[in-house]
Amino acid sequence: MSFAPVRKKEGKLINITFSATDITELRKRETELQKAYERLKVLDEIKSDFVSTASHELRTPLTIIRGYCEILHDGLLGETNEEQKSKLAVVIKKVDALLRMVSRILDFSAIEAGKLSMKIGNVSLVDIVKKEVGELKPLTSEKNQRISVELPKLPIIKGNRERIEMVCYNLIQNAVKHTPPGSKIRIEGKEHIDHLLLGVSDDGPGMPSHELDKIFDRFYTGEKPRRDKEVGTGIGLAVCRGIVEAHGGRIWAESKDGRGMSVYFTLPKK
Ligand SMILES: Nc1ncnc2c1ncn2[C@@H]1O[C@H](COP(=O)(O)OP(=O)(O)O)[C@@H](O)[C@H]1O
Ligand SMILES: [Mg+2]
Known part of the structure; x- marks a missing residue:
């Protein structure tokens, strides 16, 4: 049931209309x-737990x-030849x-539930980048890609080393994974106030x-799958954003006319 005032141009009240609809x-x-919403909420919790x-x-x-596999590889259960x-x-x-994928999914469900553990310690971004570039070497050499690293001396900051490692790993891995063989990748770091x-x-x-x-x-x-791009799970960058924001930083992407991609993130010094 509703009432609506009817006014003249100058605002004088001239009538009140009355309308009734069946609201049952x-x-x-x-x-x-x-009810449907409540059911969905329960399902969502079950899904996260699962x-x-x-x-x-x-x-x-x-x-x-x-x-x-390592024990076998190292010949601890009998000699292994080169091919084995x-x-x-x-x-x-x-x-x-x-x-790695499993920990990413775990991290992701933790971020979703707001339960990401954040043990804070001293973090050297320079060391992290070097480590992750090294870890991705097998992938980059497989695709004949070159990574150039331009990092000045950066101050040590406070943060969760493992999580920041994961952010760097994901970003470099994306650059490796979503570009064709022979692509060039550039990592740059800068210190701001x-x-x-x-x-x-x-x-x-x-x-x-x-x-x-x-x-x-x-x-x-992505909207349309590209032939030259590998398919992924689409959780890497969501995890990165969760981690960066939990540190009080920001993450964003830039792409020039669809040619080339840059992903940047910031981490507060204090
Ligand atoms: N360096 C990049 N170049 C082009 N596309 C990218 C790049 N990084 C990310 N993307 C796009 O963003 C999507 C989401 O990335 P991400 O969350 O890491 O998921 P995934 O790598 O598992 O697909 C990717 O599927 C891809 O389409
Ligand atoms: Mg990814």
């Missing part, structure tokens, strides 16, 4: 909606598989990739400008 139907719909339990459950057997060794090295590398800035740029296909904000949303992997 509306009420019913509202209750249904509310994701984090499943990731934990995956990690244990993977770690054991990795351990046995190199095949085992491949298995170890793949298990490592799976373990109250924060450090790190940028990872490549000369690959980039992204159209209207998608540059969306790539930080979870599960976003």
Whole structure:
């Protein structure tokens, strides 16, 4: 039921209209909606629990598989020839990739639940970049890509080293993964008054400008799949954003006319 005043131009009240609609139907719909929402919320919680339990459950057997492969590789259960060794090295590398993926999913569910543990310590961004570039060497040499690193001496900051390592790893890995063989990747760091800035740029296909904000949303992997790009899970950058923001920093992407991509993030000095 509703009342509406009817006024003349100068605002004088001349009438009041009265209208009545059957609101029982509306009420019913509202209750249904509310119920559906509650059900979704419960389902979402179940999903989050499932994701984090499943990731934990995956990690244990993977770690054991990795351990046995290493023992075999190192010849501790009998001599291994060169070919066996190199095949085992491949298995170890793949298990490592799976373990990384599992921790990313775990991190992601922690970020979603607002439970990301943040042990704070001294962090050297320069050391982290060097370490992650080294870790990604096998991938970059496989794709014949060159990484140039331009880092001045940067001050030590406070933060969670492992998480910041993960951000750097994800950004460099994206530049490796989403660009064709032979691409050039550039990492640059700068010190500003109250924060450090790190940028990872490549000369690959980039992204159209209207998608540059969306790539930080979870599960976003682009509007149209590109032939020259590998498919991913779309959680890497969502995790990066969660970690950077938990540190009080900012993360964003730039792409020139869809040619080449740069992702920057900042971390406060204090
Ligand atoms: N360096 C890059 N060049 C081009 N596209 C990129 C780059 N980095 C990220 N993207 C796009 O952003 C999407 C989201 O990235 P991310 O969250 O790391 O997920 P994933 O790498 O698993 O696909 C990618 O699927 C890709 O389409
Ligand atoms: Mg990624």
